[in-house]
Amino acid sequence: MSLSDDEFMRYSRHLLMDDIGEEGQQRLKSARVLIVGLGGLGCPVATYLVAAGVGSVDLCDADHVDKTNLQRQVLFREKDCGELKVICAKRQLEALNSGVEINVYAINVNSTILRGNYSLVIDCTDNIKARQFINQHCHTLGIPLVSAAAIGWEGQLVAFDYRQHKQLCFSCIVDQDTNDPVKNCSNSGVLGPILGVMGSMQAATAIRILLGFFQQHGDIHRYDGKRGQWLATKGVADSNCPVCGPNTFRSI
Template sequence: MSINEHQINRYSRHLMLDDIGESGQEKLLSSHVLVVGLGGLGCPVALYLAAAGIGRLSLVDGDIVEESNLQRQVLYSMHDCGRLKVESARIALKGLNPEVEVVTYPEDISHAVLSTGFDVVVDCTDNLAARHLMNRYCFEQKVPMVSGSAICWEGQITTFDFENHRTPCFNCIVDQKMPEPLLVCGSNGVVGPVLGTMGSCQATAVLRLLLGFCRQHGELQRYDGKRGQWMNLQFTARSSCEVCGIN
């Protein structure tokens, strides 16, 4: 795929960067990214990936837009209330960048959706079972996964680069036998810009993966929005892990 005159203007700020340039933008234009969950994380992820020129975006979410979402889910407006999130998101993203192909799945994530094949999977869910499903699939198929979460004033992001390296997986951090966490946005609250910060970081991580540089392994980045501080935590693969461990 070669860049046309219109795209040279549209993506000019990318083309100015030596480590992106035309060849890098061409990679983005030919990429396929899956975004699972179109809440407070998935909204900024989808917006920035569409703006960046990701050629094909697949969106998974079975929920409808509610007024209480609007405090943090920046893809939607009042007139979207009652509509499927994936459909409202598709309209907004096509309005932002008509060249991006947007595929929608108004359902929960499943093996059937995952088996479509993607260059990167972005985990923006608040469902532990869904995360473990994506983690196992991505590990087995060697597809990179970028996972994010946020609650109250805090957020975290981890990149699992299964493509070229043997890295720890999500199950190494949170064993699938553990119960669902008690802290969820619906009952504990969350600051909207914290979700925006983490979602923007997830989108940046996706671009790093697609462009093939600055890959991270075994690192959990935590953000404290109340103090404005970041902390990087290292973790290693568990030999007893049921997904990636050596038995």
């Protein structure tokens, strides 16, 4: 997929990078990505991927903008309160880059949406049931998945390339490193910039996957914002995992 003169100008800082260049930018342009959740993670993810020139970005979220969102969900404005998040986000993102196709789903994620022939799915949801549902479908369909979460001063990111690896999935990681599923931003709070850090990392990881040099399948990246420290550990496959275990059969 060739680049227009306008795109050569717009993405000139990408084109100067040896490991992106014109070929890499064309790969981004030909990609189709689904972002599930337009909260504190989904807002920076969507902004950076649209700015980067990912050709098609689909947004999935059933919620409306609330005043409590404005502390951390940077795509929204005071006047947006009461409107659907996906509609407000689409408006802002199209103003940022009119060359990107943006489709919206003002419903909770479902099997039909996840079968949309995506290059990549980015999980920005805030509840474990949705994360497990997304993981199961991505694993079965062989779609790369980038997932993150944040609470308080802390964030965590993990990504999986299910095109190449079938052992070790999100369900394995949750079993090994269980956080209290009841805790979330609504009842425990979160510092806005922590979500910005983790969302930016999700976007960067997504771009690495789309460009073809992601090699950290299942690695867990934790960020302690209070101390300004990162810790990376290797994920370990669970042989009894209900999603990727060797004796598991899944159909969707």
